[in-house]
Each structure stands twice: as structure tokens, then as C-alpha cells.
Amino acid sequence: MNELAxxxxxxxxxxxxxxxxxxxxLQMPKGQVWGFLGPNGSGKTTTIRMICGLLEPSEGEGRCLxxxxxxxxxxxxDATGYMTQKFSFWEDLTIRENLEFVARLYNLSKRRQLVDxxxxxxxxxxxxxxxxxxxxxxxxxxxxxxxxTMHQPELLLLDEPTAGVDPQARREFWDEIHQLSNQGMTVLxxxxxxxxxxRCDKIVYLAHGNILTQGRVADVIQQAGLITFxxxxxxxxxxxxxxxGVPGVEHVAFFGAAxxxxxxxxxxxxxxxxxxxSDGTHWQEIQASLEDTFISLMQDAGQDTREHG
Amino acid sequence: xxxxxxxxxxxxxxAKELVQMRRxxxxxxxxxxxxIIQLILxxxxxxxxxxxxxxxxxxxxxxxxxxxxxxxxxQSGYYQLLRKADSPQQGSEWLAKGEVSFVIHIPQGFTRKxxxxxxxxxxxxxxxxxxxxxxxxxxxxxxxVNQALRTESLGPLAYLQTPPAQxxxxxxxxxxxxxxxxxxxVPGLLGVILTMTCVMITSMAMTRESERGNLENLLAMPTxxxxxxxxxxxxxxxxxxxxxxxILGAAKYLFAVPFFGSFGLLLAGVMVFIxxxxxxxxxxxxxxxSQMQAMQMTFFFFLxxxxxxxxxxxxxxMPHWAQSMGEVLPLTHFxxxxxxxxxxxxxxxxxxxxxxxxxxFIVVVGAVAILRYRRTLD
Numbered sequence: 080m081n082e083l084a085x086x087x088x089x090x091x092x093x094x095x096x097x098x099x100x101x102x103x104x105l106q107m108p109k110g111q112v113w114g115f116l117g118p119n120g121s122g123k124t125t126t127i128r129m130i131c132g133l134l135e136p137s138e139g140e141g142r143c144l145x146x147x148x149x150x151x152x153x154x155x156x157d158a159t160g161y162m163t164q165k166f167s168f169w170e171d172l173t174i175r176e177n178l179e180f181v182a183r184l185y186n187l188s189k190r191r192q193l194v195d196x197x198x199x200x201x202x203x204x205x206x207x208x209x210x211x212x213x214x215x216x217x218x219x220x221x222x223x224x225x226x227x228t229m230h231q232p233e234l235l236l237l238d239e240p241t242a243g244v245d246p247q248a249r250r251e252f253w254d255e256i257h258q259l260s261n262q263g264m265t266v267l268x269x270x271x272x273x274x275x276x277x278r279c280d281k282i283v284y285l286a287h288g289n290i291l292t293q294g295r296v297a298d299v300i301q302q303a304g305l306i307t308f309x310x311x312x313x314x315x316x317x318x319x320x321x322x323x324g325v326p327g328v329e330h331v332a333f334f335g336a337a338x339x340x341x342x343x344x345x346x347x348x349x350x351x352x353x354x355x356x357s358d359g360t361h362w363q364e365i366q367a368s369l370e371d372t373f374i375s376l377m378q379d380a381g382q383d384t385r386e387h388g
Numbered sequence: 389x390x391x392x393x394x395x396x397x398x399x400x401x402x403a404k405e406l407v408q409m410r411r412x413x414x415x416x417x418x419x420x421x422x423x424i425i426q427l428i429l430x431x432x433x434x435x436x437x438x439x440x441x442x443x444x445x446x447x448x449x450x451x452x453x454x455x456x457x458x459x460x461x462x463q464s465g466y467y468q469l470l471r472k473a474d475s476p477q478q479g480s481e482w483l484a485k486g487e488v489s490f491v492i493h494i495p496q497g498f499t500r501k502x503x504x505x506x507x508x509x510x511x512x513x514x515x516x517x518x519x520x521x522x523x524x525x526x527x528x529x530x531x532x533v534n535q536a537l538r539t540e541s542l543g544p545l546a547y548l549q550t551p552p553a554q555x556x557x558x559x560x561x562x563x564x565x566x567x568x569x570x571x572x573x574v575p576g577l578l579g580v581i582l583t584m585t586c587v588m589i590t591s592m593a594m595t596r597e598s599e600r601g602n603l604e605n606l607l608a609m610p611t612x613x614x615x616x617x618x619x620x621x622x623x624x625x626x627x628x629x630x631x632x633x634x635i636l637g638a639a640k641y642l643f644a645v646p647f648f649g650s651f652g653l654l655l656a657g658v659m660v661f662i663x664x665x666x667x668x669x670x671x672x673x674x675x676x677x678s679q680m681q682a683m684q685m686t687f688f689f690f691l692x693x694x695x696x697x698x699x700x701x702x703x704x705x706m707p708h709w710a711q712s713m714g715e716v717l718p719l720t721h722f723x724x725x726x727x728x729x730x731x732x733x734x735x736x737x738x739x740x741x742x743x744x745x746x747x748x749f750i751v752v753v754g755a756v757a758i759l760r761y762r763r764t765l766d
Contacts, residue, residue, distance in 0.1 A: 133607055133765050152763065156610040167605035171411050172404065183400030184609045186393040 084109045084234050084265040085130055087141025087148065092125050092134060099125045101288035102139070107267060109233070112260050114279035115269035118377055122288040123269040124164060127236050130267075131161045144233055157185070160227035164238040166219045168226060170212025174203050177211050178226055185230040197225050217248035224252065228259060235259060237268040241275065253278055273369045284373065286380040296369055305367040305375055306348055307341040309334075312360030325351045330374055341371050397611055401619025405593075409623060419589070423581045423631045427638050430577055436569045437524050439465045441489040444482050446473040451499035453540055457510070460536035461492065466525035479513065489515045489522060502537070503545065563731045570643045575726040576699045578635045579719050582658070583665055583693050584686075586628055590669030591682035593620040599679055604765060613761035617754070621666040628662035639730075648733030657725040657739070660746045664718040667750050671757040693719045721745045 085107040092100040100122040107113055115123050128134040130143050132152030140147070146154045168177045178197055182190045198204045201221055211222060220240055228235065237256070241249045253275065260266055268279070276282050276296065283293040292299050310318065315338040322331050322340055327347025331340050342348050352362050409416060443461070447454060461467040467490060473479040479491035493511035501508035512529055514522045564571045594616075597603040606616075632655075639645040668689070676682035694700055696710060697719035703711065714720045721742040728734035728742075736743070 128604075128765060131608060133604065135764055135766055153610055153612075156608060159608075161608040163601075163604050163608070165601050167601050167603075169404065169408070169602055170600075171408055176404070176407055180400050180404050181609065183403075184397050184611060186396045 082108055083142070085141070085143055085267065087130060087139065087143075089139035090126065090129055090136050090141065091138035092122070092129060093137045098137075099288055100129070100136075103285070103288070103290055105130075105141075105283065105290070107265065109265045110260070110263060111280040112256065112266045112268065112278070114276040114282040115267055115285065116271070116276055116282055116373065117269075117285035117291075121285045123285055124238050126285070127161070127238055127267070127269065131155055131159050131236055133161070157230075158232055159234045159236060160230070160232035161236045162220075162223050162227045162238060162240055164242070166216075166223060168211055168219075168223060170210060172211060173208050174198070174211050174214070174222060175207040177222070178229065181226045181229055187230055193229060197229055201225050217244045217252075220244055220248070220252060221255070224255060228264070231264075233263075233265060235264050235266045235268075237266065239269050239271065241270065241272065249275070273373075276369055284376060286377055289380075291376050291380055300367055300369060300372050303367070303372040303375060304343050305329075305341050305372055306343065306345045307339050307365050307367040307371055308348060308352060308362050309365045310338040310340070310352075310360045310362045311336065312358065314358040314360055318355060318358075318360060321355065322351065325354075327351050330371075330378065332371070332374065334368075339365075339368075339371060341367060341375065394612070394615055397615045398619045398622070401611070401616060402622050405620060405623040409627075415589075419585055419627050420630065420634070422585065423635055424638070426581055427574070427577055427635055428642070431570055431574050431638070431643055434569060434573050436520065436572070437567055438521055440468045441466060441522075441525055442470050442487065443467040443490040443492060444471040444473045444479050444488045445469055445492045445494070446476055446479045447492075447494040448496040449494050449498040453499045453502055453537070454494055456540050457494075457533055457536045458492070460532050461529075464528055464532045466528055467492075483513060483515055486515065490525070505547070571645050571731060572727065574635075574639045574643045574645050575730050576723055578632060578639075578658075578726055579661065579697075579722040580694060580699055581635065582628055582631060582662060582722075583719050584690055585631060586624060586662055586665035587669040587672070587689060588683070588686045589624050589627070590621060590666045591672040591676065591686050592679055593670055594673040595676050595679045595682045598677075607763065607765065613758045613763065616761065617667075617670050617757055621663070621670060624666055625659070625662055628666075629658070632658050632662075645730060647730050649729035649735070653734075653736055653739070654726065654729040657722065657729065657743070657746075660743060660750070661718055661722040661725070664746050664749045664753070667753045667757060668718075671753050671760065674757055674760040674762065693717050696720070698723050715745070716749075718746055718749055 083106055085105055088104050090100055090103040090105075091098060099120075103122070103126050105126075115127070117123055125134060129136045130141075130148060132143070132148060132155045135149060140149065142148065143155045144158050146158075148155065169180070172180065175194060175198065178194045179190065182194055187193055195204075198207050203218075203222070211219065214222060224237075224240065235256075241252055244252065249272070256266055256268065257278075268275070270276060279296070281293060281295055282299060284291045284299070292302060294302065315333075315336070319331050319333065319338055322328050322338075327342045327344050328340050328351050329342040331338065333339070340348065340351070445458060447458075458469060462469050469492075471482065471488065473482070473491065476491075476493065479488075479493070482488045483491055491513040493513070495509060495511070498508045498510065510533060512526070514526055516522045516526075561567065594603070597606055636654075640647065669686070672682055672685040672689075676685055692713065696706065696714040697703070697717050698714065699719065703714060703720065706714065725734075725739050725742045728739055732738075
């Protein structure tokens with residue numbers, strides 16, 4: 080038995096000689112929830128599309144749920160649920176009609192009961208005859224999630240499912256994802272939200288078409304080896320400008336009223352802080368956050384690509 | 389089991405298309421309204437046998453014989469004598485300006501020569517820049533004059549009677565003896581209207597999905613190309629049939645076009661023709677990247693369909709290469725079918741070639757569509 084839900088190696092995708100994905104290896108075991116992170120244009124969507132057979136890789140090969148991603152796209156489509164970044168159900172069909180369409184395409188049995196149950200679970204029974212285009216963003220996403228999971232796929236691919244959704248709806252959405260995971264579904268979800276990344280078993284960070292790092296959140300933070308100091312006080316806003324460009328200070332960012340400075344060399348960071356005028360700012364070393372880590376990774380990756388080319 | 393699933397998917401796509409069609413009021417109205425408007429407009433407007441054409445007379449002679457000849461021109465229905473020219477130049481001027489289509493010249497001494505049996509001449513100048521517009525009137529001219537003079541050559545002038553010709557040519561104008569244009573045009577319009585709506589609607593089929601952002605979702609679900617094609621095409625067979633019934637109803641009650649053949653046979657022909665056009669539209673939609681492109685392709689196909697199929701101009705009048713091009717167009721074969729069944733009472737035996745041609749078209753174009761169908765977003 081193949082215990083990997085996704086097993087792809089050396090995936091490359093070029094559009095007119097422009098490489099969007101440049102050699103992605105990904106081995107994802109079944110039954111987990113993985114987060115797919117990275118800046119816009121880093122190749123997350125393209126990678127997901129290659130995994131579910133919507134794009135043919137320019138190079139590389141792999142299997143999704145044991146099926147060849149180049150030759151067995153049909154079988155993959157039967158066993159996966161893919162939720163697109165933009166709402167892609169039919170806005171001129173009602174909520175019920177959309178669900179029925181999907182149920183018919185997957186040839187699901189007891190269709191009527193299934194659609195009824197799905198509507199009830201969504202809490203949309205009353206509104207089932209409204210056009211889906213009239214739903215708000217959060218509802219659209221929930222409808223889409225319900226629609227792509229109706230056929231009980233083994234693997235769920237979610238492309239930025241919570242973009243533009245309010246925090247309450249996001250939390251509910253993630254509860255739903257974990258419920259599905261508890262039922263045994265494997266979930267790969269791309270996101271820009273750090274709190275969402277922290278709810279994943281593992282995260283994969285992609286930039287410029289390459290995987291920069293992957294692992295559990297704590298491991299990713301640790302591997303980055305980033306040391307962060309937090310400064311609190313009345314004058315931190317003025318200090319931010321002074322600290323930029325000081326040797327050892329790789330980046331400076333505000334978190335609320337506090338200033339975070341981070342770098343990989345503790346000694347240099349400490350001396351940078353000591354050279355500051357004493358204006359009552361209180362400095363303290365803290366655990367680097369995932370966001371600090373990502374910003375640092377992204378800057379490194381940006382420098383790399385600039386150097387390469 | 390597998391076939392069941394496949395049918396289920398085709399049904400799913402059909403049902404979705406029908407619902408979307410019903411919700412898109414404007415398109416729906418166009419699909420039913422357009423054929424009626426076009427039929428009434430073109431059915432009443434197009435006339436390949438123009439009559440009452442404006443005519444000027446330049447007469448240098450006046451006599452009962454001349455009057456008889458001129459009134460015969462008027463009574464034929466083709467010529468409407470509107471003006472008297474004072475000089476040949478004035479007649480030419482009117483002709484050049486397009487104010488008249490004909491100038492009839494009666495030379496001096498016309499009557500005298502006629503009475504003496506000297507074969508007088510009579511000149512008709514015709515604006516033949518549009519050959520079709522003038523040809524029937526010109527063709528009738530000799531007969532009109534001879535007929536008029538024959539009735540004049542009675543009594544004392546009986547010696548002028550020409551002897552009957554050696555050979556009597558008998559012409560049977562069959563299938564449309566009165567030469568009523570609408571009998572030809574209205575069945576033709578059925579083909580033209582079906583071509584336009586069927587190709588246009590299905591050419592939007594896939595491009596609309598991609599422009600509205602639904603294509604990615606559609607492709608992520610398990611559908612095969614032929615299921616998509618059938619699901620997208622079938623609802624519009626229904627639309628085509630409704631249009632057909634509307635047009636045939638109008639043909640009967642509005643234009644009194646006769647119907648000699650079998651209605652069932654015509655319906656079979658209509659079905660095959662609709663399918664051919666829908667397949668072509670679907671093929672366009674697999675090639676086009678946007679609805680705009682799909683529209684352009686439709687028009688690129690529509691124009692030769694009208695001009696080379698024999699709808700507008702006589703098919704046999706075209707050179708061989710153009711006829712071969714015309715043979716590729718479904719409308720060419722459909723026109724032969726619909727005119728054959730309605731006006732000539734043709735049976736399947738006489739129309740088998742047209743059926744074979746259309747079926748071949750469906751197979752080839754359908755194969756292209758399935759090969760061209762994009763299964764990925766590449």
C-alpha cells in the first residue's frame with residue numbers, strides 16, 4: 080500500500096519559457112493537514128494544479144493517491160476534491176442546483192438525500208433556491224467546500240480558501256477542515272495567514288517556484304535559527320528607523336506597540352541594541368514568530384534570485 | 389454501470405445548460421425572437437423577381453400601335469412608365485443617376501415601318517449593373533412587344549401576321565411555376581437562421597465557462613470530452629427544433645409555402661443539420677480563447693454559408709472550385725433537403741446524398757472537437 084497521498088519529484092512548470100515552478104519535491108503522507116505557504120506568485124496554485132491533473136508538468140513526475148499525475152488524471156479527479164482560489168461554482172445556478180450538478184457529475188448515490196443533508200449541514204436549507212452568486216464571500220467558500228467534499232474525496236486540495244473571509248467565518252472554516260481530517264481526509268491547504276499555518280501538521284514554504292523549507296511549525300522556526308528581540312517603550316517608533324541597516328539586524332518590524340528586530344547573529348544584535356541611546360526602551364529576547372521566520376526566508380530567497388539572475 | 393455514470397454526467401451538464409439558458413433572459417428571447425423577426429423581415433423583403441421597375445420613354449413616333457406597345461410594357465408588370473424623356477441624353481442621364489432602370493426608345497417612323505412590314509427597331513436601354521435585377525424584365529421584353537403587335541395585326545393588317553415558328557418549345561416551370569420568390573427564400577431562411585443560432589450558441593459553450601471562471605472547476609471534476617460535448621449540445625437541439633417549428637408554421641400560415649413531401653423526413657433532415665451546426669459551434673468553442681473570438685469564428689463561417697450555399701446566389705452559377713467549397717458547408721446540403729422536401733416532394737431516396745454529406749460532416753467535425761478539447765488548463 081502506498082501511504083503517501085502526494086509523491087511528486089522534480090516538478091517544473093513553464094509558461095512560455097517562464098518557469099513558475101522550478102523543481103518541487105513533495106512527499107505528503109495520508110491523513111495529515113499540510114499548509115502550503117509562500118508569497119504571491121511563488122507557484123503554489125500551479126503546483127496544486129499539477130498535482131490534481133489540471134496542468135501537465137513541463138518536467139518531473141509523480142503520483143497522487145497512487146495515480147500517475149500525467150497519465151491518470153481522471154482517476155485522480157475522481158478521488159480528490161479541489162477548491163479553487165476564486166469561487167468557481169456557477170453563480171447563475173441556485174445553491175441547490177450547484178450541489179446537484181456536482182452530485183450528478185460524480186454519480187453519487189442517494190443524491191437527493193445527500194444534497195439535503197449537505198444543505199442542512201451548511202445551514203442553507205432555507206436559502207437553497209437562492210442564486211449562489213448572491214451569497215457573501217464567506218458563504219460562497221463554505222458552499223464550495225461542501226461541494227468539493229460531497230463525494231468524500233481521499234485528498235482535499237484547498238487553494239487559499241479563506242482569502243477575504245472574516246475571522247469568525249475563517250475559524251468555522253478551519254473547524255470544518257479539521258473535522259474532515261478527522262474523518263480520514265488528507266488536506267493540503269494554501270494560505271497567507273500565520274494562524275492558519277499554525278493549525279497545520281506541517282507547513283511547506285514555497286518561494287519563486289522552489290520549496291525553501293518544510294516541517295512542523297516549531298521545527299521550521301528553529302531551523303531558520305532566527306533570534307528576535309522585542310523592544311517596548313515610548314520611543315520605539317523612532318528607533319525603528321535607526322535600526323534599519325545596522326549590521327546584524329536583518330529585519331525590523333512592528334507588532335502592535337512592540338518592535339521586533341531579528342537576525343541570525345545574537346552578538347551583533349545585542350551590540351546593535353547597546354549602541355542605541357537609553358531612552359527607557361525595554362529589550363527582551365523572545366521566541367521568533369512564524370511570521371518573522373517567513374519574512375526572513377522571503378528576503379533571503381529574494382536576494383538569491385537577484386544574485387542568480 | 390460505466391455507461392450509466394456517463395449518461396448521468398451528460399444529463400448533469402444538460403440540466404445545467406438548460407437552467408442557465410432559462411435564466412439568461414436576453415439570450416433566450418433572442419433565440420426565439422430573432423428567427424421570427426428575421427423570417428418576417430427577409431421573407432417579405434427579398435424578391436428575386438423584381439417588378440414595377442421605373443422606366444422612361446423617349447418616343448419620336450406616336451400612333452395607336454406605339455400606344456399599344458407601351459401599354460403592353462406597363463401591363464406586363466415589370467415596367468412602370470414614369471417619365472417621358474425629351475432627348476436621348478436626358479434618358480441616359482436618368483439612367484446614370486439611377487432614377488430609372490430602363491429607357492424605351494421608339495424611333496421615328498416606327499409605325500410606318502411596321503405597317504409596311506419592314507421590321508422596325510425598338511431600343512431598350514437597361515441599367516444592368518445588377519444583372520439579377522434587370523434580367524427578368526429584359527427577358528420578357530421581346531415577348532411583350534410581339535404579343536402586343538400580334539393583337540394589332542388584325543383586320544386590314546392581318547398580312548403582317550408572322551407564321552408560327554417551326555418548333556414549338558414547351559416549357560414546364562415545375563415546383564414553383566409562378567416563380568414566387570418566397571417559396572424559395574422561406575425554406576432557405578430556415579437553414580440560414582438555424583446555422584446562425586446553432587453555431588453561435590455552442591461556440592460560446594466552453595469560452596463562457598472559462599470567461600466566467602468556471603472552467604477550472606469543471607475540469608477538476610471527472611468529465612470526458614464527449615460527455616461535455618453531448619451535454620453542451622443536446623439542450624440546443626431542442627432550441628433548434630422549436631425554431632424550426634416556428635419557421636415552418638410561419639411558412640405555412642404567413643407565406644403559404646406549399647409542402648409536398650413528408651414532414652417526418654424534413655424533421656429528420658433538420659435534426660441532422662442542427663447537429664452538424666452544433667458540433668461545429670462546439671469545435672469553435674474548443675479552439676477560441678474568448679467569447680469574442682468565438683463570435684468572430686461564427687461570422688467567418690456564416691458569410692460563406694450564405695453566399696456559397698446557393699441561398700443567395702445560384703449554386704450552379706459558381707465556378708467548380710467554389711462549388712466544391714460550397715459542398716463542404718452544411719447549409720448547401722440542407723437547402724437541397726428543405727427545398728427538395730417542401731417544394732419537390734423528394735423522398736429519402738433522392739436526398740440520400742445530402743444526408744450522407746451531413747452525417748460525414750458531423751463525424752469529422754465532432755472528432756476534431758474531441759481531439760481539440762482541452763482537458764487541462766494549459
